[in-house]
Amino acid sequence: MVGHVTAPAAALADRLPDWVTLVRAPNPGPMTLDGTNTWVLRAPGAARSVVIDPGPLDEGHLRAVAGTGPVGAVLATHGHPDHVEGFDRFVELTGAGDDTGGLEITTLETPGHTADSVCFLAAVGGERVIFTGDTILGRGTTIVAWPNGDLGAYLASLDVLAGYGAVPALPGHGPRWPTAARPPGSTWLTAAPALTR
Numbered sequence: 001m002v003g004h005v006t007a008p009a010a011a012l013a014d015r016l017p018d019w020v021t022l023v024r025a026p027n028p029g030p031m032t033l034d035g036t037n038t039w040v041l042r043a044p045g046a047a048r049s050v051v052i053d054p055g056p057l058d059e060g061h062l063r064a065v066a067g068t069g070p071v072g073a074v075l076a077t078h079g080h081p082d083h084v085e086g087f088d089r090f091v092e093l094t095g096a097g098d099d100t101g102g103l104e105i106t107t108l109e110t111p112g113h114t115a116d117s118v119c120f121l122a123a124v125g126g127e128r129v130i131f132t133g134d135t136i137l138g139r140g141t142t143i144v145a146w147p148n149g150d151l152g153a154y155l156a157s158l159d160v161l162a163g164y165g166a167v168p169a170l171p172g173h174g175p176r177w178p179t180a181a182r183p184p185g186s187t188w189l190t191a192a193p194a195l196t197r
């Protein structure tokens with residue numbers, strides 16, 4: 001029964017860890033789906049958060065993210081403007097530096113969408129999630145972007161992510177995935193419609 005296979009994963013995908021907050025930027029479009037996902041990570045009891053992808057230079061959005069509380073550090077999954085155009089302004093607003101607030105964050109080099117694309121594996125206690133930027137989108141297929149995208153590198157990066165099994169993937173656009181591991185015999189280039197059906 002398909003339901004027995006998909007139900008637990010769907011339940012996991014519906015729930016964010018209580019130390020992760022999503023603030024979605026108001027920049028929906030063909031390339032940004034519902035808008036850029038700005039992720040705020042705050043370990044239980046931590047004074048400061050870590051923000052991943054502050055998003056476009058939209059003062060209202062940046063202030064909304066800053067309004068979630070003191071920020072210790074800001075990270076970016078890659079250099080596309082819809083993810084980092086507001087980076088400097090956000091640092092100015094928050095005074096963020098290099099305090100990761102007790103979070104364990106590992107940077108995974110995952111070139112392909114762009115040469116500078118990375119994913120962040122974050123852990124609190126035993127709970128792990130991967131922030132995938134545009135390497136894995138919440139819906140559909142990413143692009144191998146001009147001028148330095150690389151399809152071969154992209155496929156190799158998917159193999160890297162596949163090594164993280166059932167760790168939920170929180171993308172730069174669209175809804176979260178229950179796992180960063182692509183289904184057997186498939187890739188994210190073809191898997192998305194099957195998984196969201």
Ligand SMILES: [Zn+2]
Nearest residue numbers: 078080113134
């Ligand atoms: Zn991008």
